[in-house]
Amino acid sequence: MPIQAVVFDIGNVLVEWHPERFYDAQIGPDRRRALFAEVDMHGMNLNVDRGFDWRSSVYELAEQHPKWQEEIRWWHDSWLQMATPEIPQSTRLLRALRANGIPVFALSNFGIGTFELACTAYPVLTEFDRQYVSGYMQVIKPDAEIYVRLEADSGVQPAGLLFADDRPENIDAAAARGWQTHLFTSPEGWAERLVSEGLLTKEQAT
Template identity: 35%
Template sequence: MRDDPGACPKVVVFDIGNVLLHWDPRLLYRKMFVDPNRMEWFLTEVCSEAFNSKADRGAPFVDLIEALVAQFPDWSEEIRAYDERWLETTSGPIPECIEILEELVLEGVPLYAITNFSSEKFVVARRAFEFFDCFDGIVVSGAEGLVKPEAPIYRLLLDRYGLEAADCLFIDDSSANVDGARAIGMHGYQYSDPTRLRWKLTKFGLLRRKLGVIDQMGES
């Protein structure tokens, strides 16, 4: 991935899921399914991407769960587990990335987040994990009825917190979400691993060089 043109950013805007917080519903459902193929069918056809997208857009979680139970009554236990045991879909913060986040705080870098997240489950996650306190502001899709990579959610962050797009570096593991940020004038970086993220932030002057970090790293 090439560097973005223009001046270096002064503000970092993070995605949350699988950048700072490891999330995968398989972490829960491997405990409930013996057959991995049945588990994958369940996550494709029942508690699917469409289900998650509705939650991310703000649909009440309980309504989504009850609708699925009505549609798939034989899977009611597994469906309700998505709600009742949601914390088991995450193994917690990614330690190396939280270390980077905390270093950015010490450097005085303004920190924000835009996350596609059920507003109800975001409350659960925020209560469970202290790293959310590092941010100066967080835009949660489920609370706003807006999702990445659509332009309005990025503009909402800028307008709400008085930020300029050109000052912001947006970090996300989704290429589509990074492209969405770039489309409104932000710098964008697709996250792949903590070492490359540290290198990128150091190259932009947002982090100090740390001994042991690769100094010359090719971009993917």
């Protein structure tokens, strides 16, 4: 089946997401490793991605760990410094696809508050034809439900979707439903895939 819509993950596909890099710069790798070993930062963030209130989730976790209170609160107070920079070629690819009349969807694990903040910093995140953001949907990848709901809402058959994500488990879940997939490792590789599928010319993909 020809590709009818292209689906982008956001973190590490359109915008870099490296909280460990931020913490390494602030407190050094050794203290960062100690913090992340003692405090389930990513588990808390997954709850935010499921729709839990962002500030409350971070600040309540900070209250539970007085030793790390300030550092945990950074996850809210300095969040944009963790979600940076934008990946320029990926942005160009998204816009080139839309200019060619190809629908472009977002499918991303993202909290409600964090997504709204990210949209103010990265206007490209407001340019999707359809947005499927886990915080609003209250279900996260790789749960099959989030893929089913995208299919149902968009009306696109699984084989007509081409999905780029940087996490193998999310790609595997999409492939299990019959989606066409691309494991994102670089914008150059993604550009090559879009050209090979006939969705963009080489000139459009640069």
